[in-house]
Amino acid sequence: MSNTAIIVATWGDDTWPGTPDLPLATLPAAQRAVRERTAEMTGDLVVRLRAGVYTLDRPLEFRADQGDSGVGGHRVVYEPYGYGTAEQEEVVVSGGRAIGGWTRGPGGVWSAPVGDLEPRWLHCAGRRIGRAVSTAGLPGYVTKTEFGYVTDSAIPQGWAGPDGIEFVYTGVYPWTQARCAVAEITADGDSTRIVMAQPAWDHARRLYVGEWNGAEGNDAEGDAGWEPLDAPSEVENSRTFLTEPGTFVLDRSVPGSHLVHYLPRPEEQPDTATVLAPVLQTLVSGHGTARRPLTDLTIRGLTFAHGEWSGVRETGGYLHYHGDTHYTGGAVTEIVLPEGMGRVTVPVDTAQLPANVTFSHARRIVLAANRFTGLGAGALEIGPGCTGVVVRGNTVHDVSGSGIAVRQAADCLVEDNLVHAVGAEYRGSPAILLAATRDVVVRHNEVRDVPHAGIVVLGGESARGAQIIGNLIHHTMTVLADGGGIYVSAPQGSSFAGGTVLRGNVIHDTITSYNFGLYTDYGAAWVTVAGNVVHRGDTPAVLTVAPPLRHVAFLGNYWDDLPMGHDDPPETVYLAGNTVLPKEDFEAALAADPAGADIIASAGRRPLRPE
Structure with missing residues (x-):
């Protein structure tokens, strides 16, 4: 059967054949056409979307048992028309609903009905509208x-x-x-x-x-x-608080007939603008099973927007503990902090903040050059059972929770992405998270403008082999304290050979007090921290934590101060060849050092390579 591209356009019709002249109209129709062809694929099968907003009324679910995988070494590809050229068209996959019926009231406040929806934020003219x-x-x-x-x-x-x-x-x-x-x-x-x-x-x-x-x-x-x-x-x-232009209030005084009250920015006119409320909690999901994973699917060049999360409404709160986890009840335990700092209570079990785009039990999936924006949960999760997933050259921006989360996955690559302005509602959310992963590489990303930690690596019995290499991380910890540009927690394998490596990263402007640019914490073990640049933070690193660090090596780093605890480090914490440069002239001194200058020049995103 022919592998001619399937064309989709907002002006099309789902009864048409999906040709350039007679395109399909929706993503579900394109998916059905793909499923009819995958069994007889002889080359890559490409879905090309013409410019426009494709609003989903239910999640787009890719399933291994329904013909969504590529076959015979070939890929199923979803991309905008003209992908990779100067004529690439803009395609938005939306989980939102346009709000209509606006009326203007006293004080310039506009009101509109939203039925039984309970939006936590709105979206207008490419910008988030937060609550009063x-x-x-x-x-x-x-x-x-x-x-x-x-x-x-x-x-x-x-x-x-x-x-x-x-x-x-x-x-x-x-x-x-x-x-x-x-x-x-x-x-x-x-x-x-x-x-x-x-x-x-x-x-x-x-x-x-x-x-x-x-x-x-x-x-x-x-x-x-x-x-x-x-x-x-x-x-x-x-x-009562609706006094700041660009904010709104959800009024639930009449059950099932809710209103939003919006005080627009001076340049906005709600009755003529497109104001969106997020509706879907999942925009896209992809999954298979351990025996039959979803395979050989590429999604590139698309924008995913207007997803929500209803967790606060369902439980009455969001009780954040650490990273993208929150407490929903159950047993707790107490931890005594080092050096008389006090004690804290820790949940035995936690729940994860979900993502609006998520994959599990998937192999050889590529997510490239996409944009994740205007989302009410996390942006993207590569979840349990995933192997060989590549997340490359994406932009994540304006997200309520975390940016890119990789959880219980193996042999995945996260590179050349820009992740910024995440944690808009759930402030403890990291930009990039690895949790119980094996042999995952996070390299040459730029992370900036986040309220807590930039890159978080959580360990444990199954964790090993994380490589955090050549990332540019700056203006982190803008709201909360006790975190860092890179945060590593718990054991990371059973030897230096299979442990976590932090190399060639540049970390600067870690903002709030009591932070560490490179933060190895909570019994971190088998971690090599080599050839990184850290400056303009509270302290570049810490050597004394509880439980104590074991087998952590700081080698050849450049920083503008000595680590906390440097005068009496634990026996299994090793420091060698690190260079302290003066705070007041750090960048000039680093540029004069060939090795330091090379670290600076190499860190951060690189041009996107063709898939």
Whole structure:
């Protein structure tokens, strides 16, 4: 059977044959046409999409058992028309819904019905519209209780739409931001009673229990009275706070007939602009089984946008702990921090923030030159059972959670991607995450403008062989503390030969206090940290953590200060050939050193290579 390209256009018709003159109209129709042809493939089978927005009413699911895999060494390819040329057309795969029926009210606030939707953000003219927020916190003298809070201020009683309000706790632990929804606000004599939504509030009170005595360079230094959940740092989603142009409020006062109230930016006119609400939680998924994985699928040059995540609505909160994990109940345990810094409570089990595009049990999948933007969960997850997946030359931007997550996968490559402005809602989310992976390479990416850590490598019994090479990582830790440009945790194999290697990375401008540019933490073992450049952070590295580091070697790095604990490192932490250059003239001194100059010149993204 012919492998002639299948053409799709927004003006097409799904009853047509998918030719240039008679294109199909939708991605599901193109997928059906692919499935009819894969069994008899004699070459790559290509779906070419003409310019436009392709709105999905359900997730696009690629399945190994339904004919979505390439056959006989050939690939199934989805790409825009003109891919790789100056005439490449712009194609958006959207999980959103356009909002109509706008009316203008007092104060320039526009309102529109959204039915039973509960969007946490909107999208207009390529920009995210966030929820109205008050950074004044909770007024008055506040007491935390088993049901929520009592305050002697009557001001919260006047907050509009109390059952839609959400409290935000930035730094509930220094590396953590939590969210808890409000159930009701009522008068209680001369005070105000604020009842928080369950089960999240009970879970939050179980998890966020600790004592933070601070550390050198930390704003909390000496604060032995620090109490998690004492009061929120921000309050979101009340029309009372709708004073900043470019923000909105979701009004749920009439069940099933919700409204959005939007105060537009001066240049926007909601009744003539396209304002989108995210609807689908999964835009694209691909999966098979261990015995029959999804194989030989390439997706390139597309934009994925307008996905959501309803987890906060379902549980009443987002109780972040670390990376892209959050606590949903169950057992907890206590960890005593080193050097008298205090103690924290740790969940035994956590849930992962999902991604809007996800793959599992997939092999030889290529995701190249795509754009992930305007997404309400994580952007992309390469999940369990994946092998030989290549993520190359993509751009990830404006995402509520993490950027690229690789979890329980092997022999994958993440290279030449730009990941920035992630963690828009879930601030602890990393730009690039490896969790329990084997022999995964992350190289020549640029990571910037993220609220916590840049690249995170989590270890464990099955982890080995991660290589983090030649990445440019800057302006990380812009909101939360106790993290780094690169963060490595737990054992990374059983020897230096099979352990994790951090080499040739350039890390600068790690912003908040109490951070480490290169952070090996929580019993990290079998890690080689060689030939990296670290400057303009709190401290370039730390040698004394709990549980202690074992078999970690810092070799030939350039930094602008000595690591924390350098004067008494653990016996199995090795330092050799590292160079400290002056802070005030670091870049000039580095440029004068041939080896240092070469690290700078080699780090970061390279031009995209043809697939």
